[in-house]
Amino acid sequence: xxxxxPFGIDQSLIGSEFDSSTSEPVTAEDIHEYAASLGETYAxxxxxxxxxxxxxxxxxxxxxxxxxxIPADAFRRGFDAGKDIHFGVPIxxxxxxxxxxxxxxxxxxxxxxxxMVFVVSRQRMTNQRGETVATIDNRFMLRPKADA
Amino acid sequence: MILDLHTHSKKSEDSRATVVxxxxxxxxxxxxxxxxxxxxxxxxxxxxxxxxxxxxxxYGIRIFKGSEVETDYGHVLVxxxxxxxxxxxDFSNVRLNAQELITDVEELGGIAVPCHPGRPTVGLCEHxxxxxxxxxxxxxxxxxxxxxxxxxxxxxxxxxxxGYGAVGGSDSHLVSFIGICATEFPREVSDEEDLVRALxxxxxxxxxxxxxxxxx
Numbered sequence: 202x203x204x205x206x207p208f209g210i211d212q213s214l215i216g217s218e219f220d221s222s223t224s225e226p227v228t229a230e231d232i233h234e235y236a237a238s239l240g241e242t243y244a245x246x247x248x249x250x251x252x253x254x255x256x257x258x259x260x261x262x263x264x265x266x267x268x269x270x271i272p273a274d275a276f277r278r279g280f281d282a283g284k285d286i287h288f289g290v291p292i293x294x295x296x297x298x299x300x301x302x303x304x305x306x307x308x309x310x311x312x313x314x315x316x317m318v319f320v321v322s323r324q325r326m327t328n329q330r331g332e333t334v335a336t337i338d339n340r341f342m343l344r345p346k347a348d349a
Numbered sequence: 350m351i352l353d354l355h356t357h358s359k360k361s362e363d364s365r366a367t368v369v370x371x372x373x374x375x376x377x378x379x380x381x382x383x384x385x386x387x388x389x390x391x392x393x394x395x396x397x398x399x400x401x402x403x404x405x406x407x408y409g410i411r412i413f414k415g416s417e418v419e420t421d422y423g424h425v426l427v428x429x430x431x432x433x434x435x436x437x438x439d440f441s442n443v444r445l446n447a448q449e450l451i452t453d454v455e456e457l458g459g460i461a462v463p464c465h466p467g468r469p470t471v472g473l474c475e476h477x478x479x480x481x482x483x484x485x486x487x488x489x490x491x492x493x494x495x496x497x498x499x500x501x502x503x504x505x506x507x508x509x510x511x512g513y514g515a516v517g518g519s520d521s522h523l524v525s526f527i528g529i530c531a532t533e534f535p536r537e538v539s540d541e542e543d544l545v546r547a548l549x550x551x552x553x554x555x556x557x558x559x560x561x562x563x564x565x
Binding site: 308309310311312313314315316319 | 362392393419423424441443468469470471
């Protein structure tokens with residue numbers, strides 16, 4: 202297997218962190234507001250000590266969209282190709298969520314429309330106890346320039 | 350024996366189907382889909398590790414393994430994958446040389462079958478318009494469950510012109526697509542090596558079950 206990935210990305214960059222951030226403590230009001238906005242009626246999302254709906258973790262997006270080694274203009278020739286989310290422990294009031302983003306995978310494939318490069322950024326979220334809140338693999342499909 | 354020769358499980362990055370999901374679906378639809386077995390042809394890899402024997406025993410459906418690789422003539426299914434092939438070719442390379450693949454896989458005890466030949470960019474038909482035909486192709490995928498209108502029809506002319514054998518596969522990435530196209534063999538197929546023998550022997554045909562699923 203080649204040491205160089207599409208876009209000339211060095212294989213050694215796989216797994217490298219390109220962004221991290223830590224949230225303010227989550228409040229019960231934050232959770233209530235989020236659950237209400239979704240139309241949730243489950244009692245566990247409300248009250249004095251609620252748990253957050255699983256997708257609440259999507260609020261914590263970090264600061265950078267993608268690894269700096271991915272050419273920014275490539276995103277003009279692609280689209281969001283979906284995400285896989287593995288949920289961990291629920292978020293509760295008082296939790297501080299730490300988010301770490303790493304370059305998880307870069308691979309190429311061919312389809313009806315030509316060559317496609319997929320870039321997967323992994324976003325791992327943990328709480329102040331080090332427990333995993335969620336792991337999100339954000340997948341982007343980008344076009345190499347020759348096919349643009 | 351009827352085998353779906355082209356399927357993807359969640360081992361392929363663009364599939365969410367589990368193998369057990371496929372088996373449960375086939376069991377549920379057994380009156381409409383008489384599939385005796387399937388071949389997992391994961392994209393750009395060979396899954397040597399997964400052991401599905403307990404599922405075969407539980408569901409009475411054979412599970413074989415192969416690969417779908419990408420070449421300069423489009424995508425190709427590889428059956429009878431072994432260590433020698435994996436040493437010879439980097440299955441993750443999307444620019445494999447198709448002629449080398451066809452020739453060397455054959456020599457190393459397998460068989461390489463171009464799939465969805467009617468598909469733009471990744472199908473044999475388009476490449477044959479601009480390049481010399483490949484030598485040593487025994488069969489192509491005449492029926493692909495993921496083809497769009499006109500793509501399978503395009504392959505009929507190819508099969509006729511070159512005298513290729515014709516197989517079928519669902520190309521399923523979702524559970525409910527399993528078995529919609531398949532290949533009927535004139536005999537039982539016992540394992541991956543025997544599948545290669547059966548494909549070399551000929552006498553099989555591509556079968557299409559999509560009309561059965563449409564209902565009245």
